[in-house]
Amino acid sequence: MHKHFLILIATAAVFWGSSLSMAEDPKPLRLIFITCSAEAKFFEPVKQGMKDASEKMGVSSDFIGTVGVDFPKQVEMVRQAVRDGYDGIALNLVDPEAFDKVVVEAIEAGVPVVGFNTDDHGTENARMSCVNQRLYEAGRRLAERLAPEIPDGAHVLMTMHDAGVSSLEDRLRGEQDVLKSKNVKWTVLISGNDSVEGAKKIADALRANPDIRIVLGTGQADTEAAGRAIADQFADSEYWSAGFDLSAKTLELIKQGKIRCTVDQQPYIQGFYPVVQLTQYLRYGIVPSDIDAGSSIIDESNVDQVMALTEAHYR
Numbered sequence: 001m002h003k004h005f006l007i008l009i010a011t012a013a014v015f016w017g018s019s020l021s022m023a024e025d026p027k028p029l030r031l032i033f034i035t036c037s038a039e040a041k042f043f044e045p046v047k048q049g050m051k052d053a054s055e056k057m058g059v060s061s062d063f064i065g066t067v068g069v070d071f072p073k074q075v076e077m078v079r080q081a082v083r084d085g086y087d088g089i090a091l092n093l094v095d096p097e098a099f100d101k102v103v104v105e106a107i108e109a110g111v112p113v114v115g116f117n118t119d120d121h122g123t124e125n126a127r128m129s130c131v132n133q134r135l136y137e138a139g140r141r142l143a144e145r146l147a148p149e150i151p152d153g154a155h156v157l158m159t160m161h162d163a164g165v166s167s168l169e170d171r172l173r174g175e176q177d178v179l180k181s182k183n184v185k186w187t188v189l190i191s192g193n194d195s196v197e198g199a200k201k202i203a204d205a206l207r208a209n210p211d212i213r214i215v216l217g218t219g220q221a222d223t224e225a226a227g228r229a230i231a232d233q234f235a236d237s238e239y240w241s242a243g244f245d246l247s248a249k250t251l252e253l254i255k256q257g258k259i260r261c262t263v264d265q266q267p268y269i270q271g272f273y274p275v276v277q278l279t280q281y282l283r284y285g286i287v288p289s290d291i292d293a294g295s296s297i298i299d300e301s302n303v304d305q306v307m308a309l310t311e312a313h314y315r
Helices: 002-017 019-024 043-057 071-083 100-108 135-149 166-182 195-208 220-233 248-256 267-284 303-311
Strands: 030-035 060-065 088-091 113-117 130-132 155-160 185-190 214-216 240-244 259-264 296-299
Touching: 030 043, 030 071, 030 113, 030 267, 043 060, 043 267, 060 071, 071 088, 071 100, 088 267, 100 113, 113 267, 130 267, 135 166, 135 214, 135 240, 135 259, 135 296, 155 166, 155 195, 155 220, 166 185, 185 195, 195 220, 214 220, 220 240, 220 248, 220 259, 248 259, 248 296, 248 303, 296 303
Parallel strands: 030 060, 030 088, 088 113, 113 130, 155 185, 155 214, 214 240, 240 259
Antiparallel strands: 259 296
């Protein structure tokens, strides 16, 4: 902890010492976002937020990432970004330990690092801030909302679109901790990032476990997949689902009653505020701070309000 604190102080001193000259003649800044599963549709609003903030702040920003979850490759992308001369990095910290060393390396090289989407809260990390949902609490909130509708002792299918992603695991743990009080048992399924293929896996799991009537998701792809599976294969039954994040299809399925509700984490601001924080820090020494991206519930009562904004990549 002390080592990382001293690194931050030393780095800040470098920028603060030249803040006046930078304020008078700000240099063109190059920022980069680095994530896992860059192909996921979830990141479209993140990219929109990054783009809008970059235009407002007068900087350039790139968005890159791995195909699927690949921690070693994502770590190497951070090192390459430093070598390529990027001024600041926004990093999706999807593992509690994998990025500890490389974040220190970047900061020691004079490149500030902030987190987005997923924070490293399990172990010490030198990242300067993170813009993300409070994930465990969001999982609890969803389960608390749904608990009155889940029978005591029910068997529930719980899904994740990828294994080993701490954000999904935290939400899952939050859901499970609430539902333990109702003696709920669960089966966990990895659905994949393709919601159409994921729907097939979920439908197969429901047929293999005929006592399951409820599917609870932890991310965008698997939540949409669960709704698709119910709409396509179990439309005239008592099956229902709920989960996380917004896609046009998820919102359509909420209107159809196949998905009861979803939890929004406002990915747009997860792209917007890291750009603002890095730029203000690099130009003026204004130190980044954590921002909670929220956990609002979207259901049939408010789904119409967000549908158009989701298609425009703002929600």
